[in-house]
Amino acid sequence: MPEGYDVIVIGGGPAGATASGLLAKWGRRVLVLEKEKFPRYHIGESLVPGCVPVIEELGATELVEAAGATKKYGISLIWGAVATPWSVDFDEVSPHPYAYQVKRAEFDNLLLTHSRRLGATVVEEATVRGLVYDGDRCVGVRYGAGRSEELTEVRAPYVIDASGQGKLLARQLDAVGWHEDLRNLAVWTYFQGGDRLDGRRAGNILVENCPPGWLWLIPFSDDTCSVGFVAQTAEVAATGLAPAEVLRRQIGESNEVRRLLADAVEVAQPRTAKDWSYTCGRMSVPGCVAAGDAAAFIDPLFSTGVMLAMKGASSAARTVNAILDEPGRDDELRADYEKAYRDFLDVVVSFVRFFYDPEKKIVEYFEQAQDLVDPYRALAAREDFIMLISGLYGARPVMESTAPDPLAGTAATA
Known part of the structure; x- marks a missing residue:
């Protein structure tokens, strides 16, 4: 070398x-x-x-x-005291209207x-x-x-x-x-086909509360999607089931994820990760x-x-x-x-x-985000929530170094 x-x-x-x-x-x-x-x-x-x-x-x-990355304009959730889907869009507050799956x-x-x-x-x-x-x-x-x-x-x-x-x-x-209280286990697999959320939200990640944990569904542009379940490792072990069986059981007990996967085919072997x-x-x-x-x-x-x-x-x-x-x-x-x-x-x-x-009112999640990142109430609580989950909150950008900008005084895009 x-x-x-x-x-x-x-x-x-x-x-x-x-x-x-x-x-x-x-x-x-x-x-x-x-x-x-x-x-x-x-x-x-x-x-x-x-x-x-x-x-x-x-x-x-x-x-x-x-x-061909899927454009993700926001996040859709079934979470909180009211068990109906709700969404937030990044462009409600972010200068970047979408991210990617x-x-x-x-x-x-x-x-x-x-x-x-x-x-x-x-x-x-x-x-x-x-x-x-x-x-x-x-x-x-x-x-x-x-x-x-x-x-x-x-x-x-x-x-x-x-x-x-x-x-x-x-x-x-x-x-x-x-983080001992976040020693969780994730189990996930991939499906092809099925439905997506409507319109602009078709590329959103869906997060659904499904006790004793939660499910995700991430859509991709090739008609496949990633679907996983996260819960405390002890809760998964207490079921007496293999992680893959837990995932399939939780999908079957869900509402929106089950609906979206009704006509989908599982096309990969489940994987797991824990204690991360x-x-x-x-x-x-x-x-x-x-x-x-x-x-x-x-x-x-x-x-x-x-x-x-x-x-x-x-x-x-x-x-x-x-x-x-x-x-x-x-x-x-x-x-x-x-x-x-x-x-x-x-x-x-x-x-x-x-x-x-997962039992709090939706507005309580917004207000907690505001308490954490915007104590002077410069934005509405909902906007603070979006800024927080987007990784864009605060007057000082996340993890911005005070080190000099190497491109200061030059053409930044050169």
Whole structure:
């Protein structure tokens, strides 16, 4: 591996592709080490408008549109004391009228390929085994290529850990903090055919309360849809059924999801994931910052996963870019990065916990969102709810770094 990189990025998912793409776009020499061969399967298919500014910043909007991603104009729910469907539309308040429903294998591959085009060097099937330190400072990584047991060491002034659920930095620091009350299990599969919501809402994600948990239905442009059930792991175990049987039972006991799937055919084997909600107690050390799932992952109720990954990676890229210019500000800029990240995570976790009571009046959910993000009542409570679930709330954009904008004073779209 040749020397001379400014930044090593561990992982090529949405966080790694975003951070590497932006840094390469700004003229940095970037190496991405991705353990898998792309395209590869991943869950987390429903994006929110908070992703859109980052996609634009990367210059990838036309690519996403051309790939046939389903336009998602809002979210539709059967949730709350009144068991009838209700919806909110992003363009009620957001400058971005829609987000996307995406097949993650396609979307993630698109982003990583785009990072290559922007100038990042991407090595796939390269598994990072550990960080390299000089004293207390991270100065590089050791990785294995393919199935080889031989490790290669490569160094750079900065490392970004975007290793996803691998959480390389946090695991080495023993800093993974699980949200015990959100130790949930998800089971999901795919259907072809069936109906969709009417009109403009045909691309919406549908979230339906279905005790002891909730169902999602995410429509795609190829006439398939992702359908899953989320509940506390203990509640699923208490049924005595296999997770796939629980999913099918909950679909049968639902109202709107069952209606939409009445003429659909299940076309994939069910998959499961569990115990995934966590926030890492440390997200950086001198020479290394974590972004995306390597820093935190919050319950999927509001589809924040990819947004957190891309927003966090954008902020991480700005932070690292500024530190490379002014190494003496390392501690200051890392501290600001972590604070901005944690402030947003605290709000999301608080609201998820509140929203998990499915018996409240709808207006109570709106008012709780307002209490969390808009104490001065600058917007109506319903608008604050939309801003929160869109990842766009507040006067200061989510996870915006105070690091200087690399494109300030230049043509931002150049």
